[in-house]
Amino acid sequence: MILAALQGRALARTVDAVRSLLVHGEAPASALDDLEGLGSCGLWTERGAGLVATPLAVALGDRLPSAAEAVPAVFALLPEVRAAWLRVLRARFAEMGERGDVAAVADAVTGAGALAGELVKVEAPSLSPTGFGELERAVLPAAAHEAPAFPVLLRVLAATAGMADGTPAPQPLPDIIFDNPSTAWRPGRLLRLPEATDAEPATAVLSGALDGRGGDGEVMRWTLHHPWAFLLAQLVFTKEAWEAERKSGGIAFELALAHLPQLQSPPCVEVVVTRPNGEEVRCGTLGELVQRTLGQLGVTPLGHRVTAGVLDGRLGLAVDAVQRRSVWRFEHGSGGRRPSYAIHPAFSDACYRALGSRAFYRLGSPVTIAVRRAAEIWAAERIARAGGGAGSEVAT
């Protein structure tokens, strides 16, 4: 059955489905029907007629140097394929040993890591073709038994070491209801990176789209329908609420003077946290605050090794969108205040009106809390690090 699923048109469909899962977070369940062995690995959950990737799938990709290698890594979890590839790998190790190439063996053993336990149990090492040639040509640089495939095989098998034994299936997440953010921003949820519109429909992962998902007529509805708009709106909403407390400090989203010409779609926004004692801490970039906030919420950005820098690069699109929709407003700064972004007064009002009061303010409060907590922890870390000798990280 597995062999049949890994040949011809079925194989093409299966590989496409796995790629779609890893890139978009969702795929039709029917494409992987014949590969039941993969279901217990915790890389995705079933949701109706579809499959939804889990944070484990993102973590698997992050263990590999390129996103493309995550695809063979998923197939390496099929017991039959894994056994065949392990036989090849073990034979390659033996070959290196016979050559007396100590440096290569040392590197390979280091790369194998936790895979060593599985390798020593391989009983019939072989450099013969595996019987999964069609799959290998589709997902590896060469057939598994050929030398160019070795480094990739080693990495994908090492990255999946221990996973093939089965992972408890994650709890299925609730359906996303646009006017109830507490259904969306939950631990285990994946969030696509910002993009103009959905490349693929998003139903169970959070869309990265900034347009086309509904609510075009009214800004609060648009914000609730587009997760990145919602997250950025929560940032400036938190800023306003924090400053309203007067004695508790605050947060600012500043734009460096050098970036003023790009204020509509800035390459980077700086985050400055003011502590209750009035001390200003220049913490870092918006990308890192977003990363930390998502961490607080347990939401995982869907992408390969998504760093703060990667997020900064994509956030310009979102900052542009929230300004065009009058969610954010740019303030040029005067009287010693630096140029920065704040909540648009009209959107601030909308947060306290019927839909906003319920959906954005109350049901979105876990996100507000996460933003605040992430910023406070970040500032405290910066202060601690500066106290440890880094020196110039605290601005006044």
Added chain:
Amino acid sequence: MTAPFAHPLHLERPAFWTEPGDPESWFRALDALAAAQSSPLIGAPRAVADRCLSGVISRRSAIGLFGLFRREGRDLLPGVGLVASDADGHWELTGEARALLGHWKEEPARGLEMLSAYLVRESPWLRLLLLRLQRRDWELRHWVVVRSGRAGLKAGASLLLHRHAEPAVWFAGLEQRTAGRWLARARSQGLAYDPDVLRRKKGKDDLSLAPLVAPLHLLESVGWLSRTGDVTLPGPLAADLAGTSTPAQALTDITAGQADLRGFVAAEPVLRELLATYGVSPGDDTFARWMDMLIEQAMKRGALELLDAEPGQARHGRGLHADPSRKLVRWVVHTEFNDAFHNAWAALGTERELTR
């Protein structure tokens, strides 16, 4: 506000939902109470809240739901009366509370708007704040900051009390306008604070106006309060607050507030509410005489257009012309009802003039 009256109605401190942005916690509490009513809810509001609402809302928030009850020989009003006590001391959701709950479950935004209207009509504390703001005795300052912060409403900072600044004179001259219905229901002549409140710890359990930030949030959410702190109530509610609504308007509002999802209301409770609006709370015989005359006059003039009628339960009171098969009614009130109401007033035998 000390009590120069023989039989005052004692007010508890203001009590609303404690998380200002979460008025729906009251709906959740009403839902929990409705579910708990398989066994009678007996005892003081505090005890009922502890028994049935623990884990749903805070006790302080829960107290605000309750209506009139007697304690140590005093009539006490802890809240806004969505939960009312019957003659045997059993607490039950009022018809209006059930209607509100039904509307909220059907369409939350509609439920919240109806709760806003209910509070403007029934909360003496909210009416006091709105009337004082209207008269510029008090001033809401920096509402746009207050709504975002966690501090609530602070007298002297975000709520400036230019006149009537001391608790003793907060309600001075406004007892009828703020609590006329409750005074009629309790058959009391004036308002006083519950002496227990005045004995409680200063700054924590005293007569702070801070809890009023919650209904203000609600009013803003339905668009009746602006970011600058200006209150703009819908016409009928503004008239109710100002005491200028006509009997036809008042009956229409009460009907809208108490109607179930099919549009039916219980005739007697609704008409009793209408009388309470005018500060009158007659005994059963007088009420029956007045009701019969009013209905007869109204029907004759086409002032009450009866669309449908159904039998009801004992708690629905008396039917039209004492007909038990017509306790629940669906009607449309026309402006001619004002004349019928005026003409039937004499049947009450009250010395009170027909004013609010």
